[in-house]
Amino acid sequence: MSKKHSNFGTKLVLANFATLIICCGYLFLQFLEDNFSFIYVFENSSILLPTFYKISAFWSAHEGSFLLMILFLSGSMFINNFFFSGQDWMPISNATLAFILFFYLVFQIFTSNPFLTFDVLPNNGTDLNPLLQDPLLVIHPPVLFAGYVFYAVTFSLVIAGMFIGFDKKLFQSLKLWAGVSWFTLTFAILLGSIWAYYELGWGGYWFWDPVENVVLLPWLAGTAFTHSLIFSKNKILLSWMVFLGISTFLLTILASFVVRSGILNSVHSFASDPSRGVFLLSLFGVFAFASLALFFSKSVFLQSEWPKLLSKQYLLVLNNVVLLAILLIVFLGTLYPIVTEVFYGQKLSIGPNYFSSLITPLVLILITLFSVEQFPKLLKINKRKFLLWVLSIALVVIIIDFLKISALSVGLYFIALVLSILLLKALVELVTKRQINIAHKVLGHLSVVLLTFAVIANHQFSESLDVRLKPGEEVEFSNTVVRLDSVDVEGEMNFDTVVANFSIQSGKTQSNLKSEKRVYKIGGVITSETGIVSTIQRDYHIVLGDRFQDGSWSIRYSINYGIMLIWISSILLLFSMLYGTIRRHGY
Amino acid sequence: MIRKNRLNKIYLIIFFLLSVGLITFFILRALEKNIDLYLTPSEVKAADFNQFDDFKLGGMVKVGSLQKLEGLEISFIVTDFQSEMTVIYEGVLPNLFKENSGVVATGSLNPEQNQFIATEILAKHDENYMPVKIEVQN
Numbered sequence: 001m002s003k004k005h006s007n008f009g010t011k012l013v014l015a016n017f018a019t020l021i022i023c024c025g026y027l028f029l030q031f032l033e034d035n036f037s038f039i040y041v042f043e044n045s046s047i048l049l050p051t052f053y054k055i056s057a058f059w060s061a062h063e064g065s066f067l068l069m070i071l072f073l074s075g076s077m078f079i080n081n082f083f084f085s086g087q088d089w090m091p092i093s094n095a096t097l098a099f100i101l102f103f104y105l106v107f108q109i110f111t112s113n114p115f116l117t118f119d120v121l122p123n124n125g126t127d128l129n130p131l132l133q134d135p136l137l138v139i140h141p142p143v144l145f146a147g148y149v150f151y152a153v154t155f156s157l158v159i160a161g162m163f164i165g166f167d168k169k170l171f172q173s174l175k176l177w178a179g180v181s182w183f184t185l186t187f188a189i190l191l192g193s194i195w196a197y198y199e200l201g202w203g204g205y206w207f208w209d210p211v212e213n214v215v216l217l218p219w220l221a222g223t224a225f226t227h228s229l230i231f232s233k234n235k236i237l238l239s240w241m242v243f244l245g246i247s248t249f250l251l252t253i254l255a256s257f258v259v260r261s262g263i264l265n266s267v268h269s270f271a272s273d274p275s276r277g278v279f280l281l282s283l284f285g286v287f288a289f290a291s292l293a294l295f296f297s298k299s300v301f302l303q304s305e306w307p308k309l310l311s312k313q314y315l316l317v318l319n320n321v322v323l324l325a326i327l328l329i330v331f332l333g334t335l336y337p338i339v340t341e342v343f344y345g346q347k348l349s350i351g352p353n354y355f356s357s358l359i360t361p362l363v364l365i366l367i368t369l370f371s372v373e374q375f376p377k378l379l380k381i382n383k384r385k386f387l388l389w390v391l392s393i394a395l396v397v398i399i400i401d402f403l404k405i406s407a408l409s410v411g412l413y414f415i416a417l418v419l420s421i422l423l424l425k426a427l428v429e430l431v432t433k434r435q436i437n438i439a440h441k442v443l444g445h446l447s448v449v450l451l452t453f454a455v456i457a458n459h460q461f462s463e464s465l466d467v468r469l470k471p472g473e474e475v476e477f478s479n480t481v482v483r484l485d486s487v488d489v490e491g492e493m494n495f496d497t498v499v500a501n502f503s504i505q506s507g508k509t510q511s512n513l514k515s516e517k518r519v520y521k522i523g524g525v526i527t528s529e530t531g532i533v534s535t536i537q538r539d540y541h542i543v544l545g546d547r548f549q550d551g552s553w554s555i556r557y558s559i560n561y562g563i564m565l566i567w568i569s570s571i572l573l574l575f576s577m578l579y580g581t582i583r584r585h586g587y
Numbered sequence: 588m589i590r591k592n593r594l595n596k597i598y599l600i601i602f603f604l605l606s607v608g609l610i611t612f613f614i615l616r617a618l619e620k621n622i623d624l625y626l627t628p629s630e631v632k633a634a635d636f637n638q639f640d641d642f643k644l645g646g647m648v649k650v651g652s653l654q655k656l657e658g659l660e661i662s663f664i665v666t667d668f669q670s671e672m673t674v675i676y677e678g679v680l681p682n683l684f685k686e687n688s689g690v691v692a693t694g695s696l697n698p699e700q701n702q703f704i705a706t707e708i709l710a711k712h713d714e715n716y717m718p719v720k721i722e723v724q725n
Contacts, residue, residue, distance in 0.1 A: 350623070
């Protein structure tokens, strides 16, 4: 393709992005001007809504959020052209993205048009869902969509590679896009998790709910993909990397389909419409068929080698296998209910225990793998010894499983051990060599170990108590004393609120917390603002329930362990991903 | 060299098959243990259920049915607009719980009193949460 053509292509991309900006700007304007003749504005905004939330109301429901996703897709296409203009792979990447964009736009226009209007002008809108009136949930959806569309760009690069071959330049760009997508998607999941913990008031951060699981699928595939770039750079299992790149993108579409079609029983239900579901499913089918057909016709020509037994690359391949096993578990556990419902008409739900009992051992294996990788000397053993190791580890796991001794506490000790070994190694390296080799990798893996530790500790030690308290009364629970000091009524712009003040005595330290219950003026929706006091070790968490006739209130008092550690380790992980992506050389 | 490469390939394939086999075994075992049926009140009435089996009851909370009993005990009626079922729950209701909106209760049947004893209550949250009433400006 000549340079002239490619320049013209870049201009078209810019034109597309510009028109979409105008289109979104127009809808924003309707929100800011309270133009309730637009059905979408009417359903998601009201006069009383603060301006900040009038802006975020844009992406609070299906139509607008899909439009935002399209804007982001077009935007990332533009960024792609801006940063990597003139690259050999650009025309094919642009063509692939244009193909995706085209289908998304058709979907938007024919099934989810946000510009439909009423014939009459309503006085006021029905307000934005109070649950979404939270700063965290204002940023969560855009970040999630950005993660999805970045993976579309990564996908387009992989497709281009199948046509023109994977050279060094393409690998550099791929590494950058894969890193950016991975970071964004991780950030989105973290935001959703924090929101669930602080705003939803269920006392947890992850529920193994279908809507949460389907976001985890592309993340797992993306994690495997990012790691596979490390070995495929050396032409090892190149086709495997390509396959992962394709799967990650396909799983992002699958996630959109599951969430937006409402096919699964989820406690997070979004507007569902069968026609949208059918369209998205066919979209998934088209992309899956086209890309996999291309993959199988081209993969023969992708030069691939197999890694040497017990080399670093070999461990990376194993890591990929384990990640995919986790993916398979989540995939089956999430989609199995759909299969039984469609074929047997039987609705099922799969308990969180399914996921935690299966995934915990695999995560432990994963941690063992990447920890062993940090000690190259351990790998210089012969095959017989290695087999012996594998067998004995498998035996220990099976014995723990069958004896039903608390596998979780075994896991906890194991992880604490690994954590201290890795920390010690990093420290020794820092002191003796004044720097850490591939610091982001060490930090990233350390934070994963820390995260796992916090999650298991949380699972193991957290307790909660449901109780009724009158103002002035106190209750003792798990070495702490909770006292309900007072209950006040306050008013805000678009809601009234009941504020309960608690004090918690734990040993010699006393802390105060407020738990709120809000009644929104439009529609009378009630939400709770959970009261939380956080320390590094544990959180005290109080949800205000209902008022009883004798003046007492029901409360749920929980002590959650390790929550701060979960957030801290996730942020460290994000930091290492970002640093690993933007640093100039290598992986 | 070629032979060694082929040997590695065989090792990998064997490892792969073994792990797939193991994983499938564990998945099936875990699925068997952790499946809860998800039923509406009509389906519960239509079928004959063992009282010891846990399942999930889904439907809408009937308007005006929420009652506060002794202590933290609460009862309400779940309806699918064809059949109804009384649910007893002891504990704090989730903040999204309200009448005429979706609820998922986990627990088991008490056959003598035809009640559902819930151990966990989850309220659904969604984006369109209100009956739409359009005030028309003429």
